[in-house]
Amino acid sequence: MTSREPRSVVSVAPGVVFVEGPVSNWVVLAEEDGVALIDAGYPADSDLVLDTVRYAGHDLDDLRRVYVTHGHVDHVGGIPGILAQYPHVEVLAHADELGNVRGPDRQQVTPAEIGGRLASPRVLRWLGRAIRSDALRPTTVPTARAFTARDFEGRAITPFPAVGHTAGSTAYLLPAADAIVTGDAVVSHHDTQPGSWTPRPRMITPFFTADQAVAVESARALPIPEIVLPGHGPAVHRVGREWLPVGS
DSSP states (O other): OOSSOOSEEEEEETTEEEEEOSSSEEEEEEETTEEEEEOOOOGGGHHHHHHHHHHTTOOGGGEEEEEOSOOOHHHHTTHHHHHHHOTTOEEEEOGGGHHHHHOSSOSOOOHHHHGGGGGSHHHHHHHHHHHHTTTTSOOOOTTOEEOOGGGGTTSSOEEEEOTTSSTTOEEEEEGGGTEEEEETSSBSOOTTSOTTSOOOSBOOOGGGOSOHHHHHHHHHHSOOOSEEEESSSOOEEEETTEEEETTO
């Protein structure tokens, strides 16, 4: 691994590896024609993301595409560094999310907008982690394109709308793994939330979200299978009426 270390790396199902990164998460997915990522962390995470692809047992030359849940820098920031080494990799997102993915302007809270919330030690610690992850580095992914139904033909992955957090926020169903990758539409925990909270599916802290009311309705409409692979917090699975971290 690089000097940055993941919080956890979990094999969720054959061909599905979930990485709880230093500040945000991604998924390594074996596909029929190679390897895919779902999201790619902060700008400082590029090498770590590639390390986790190798850790999952794949050759980096087989990396084919990145599916994006949404265009916040903690989910697309690692993509330019990956493309610098592997320019053939496709970057796919919902059409309504392309502006956020391509950047540099995006629907994302800024340090200035956080303002008085910095009085909270949790928010201040999270912001420090984000800045150390190169959150302030301008991030652009000009080659990103809108996915179409054809991109998912014959693949064990299905996009599902999860709007509200951003204009084109997307979740991805992985039916064979009985799992859903939710990005920030649903998280299990976030560094700005109390550490005493038990990981389970929940909304992210509202100030990160463009339209909270729409995001709540979208989250309620998501098909939630046995396993939730969130954009923040550990992967969790349903055990009776409880949610437990995967691997616990």
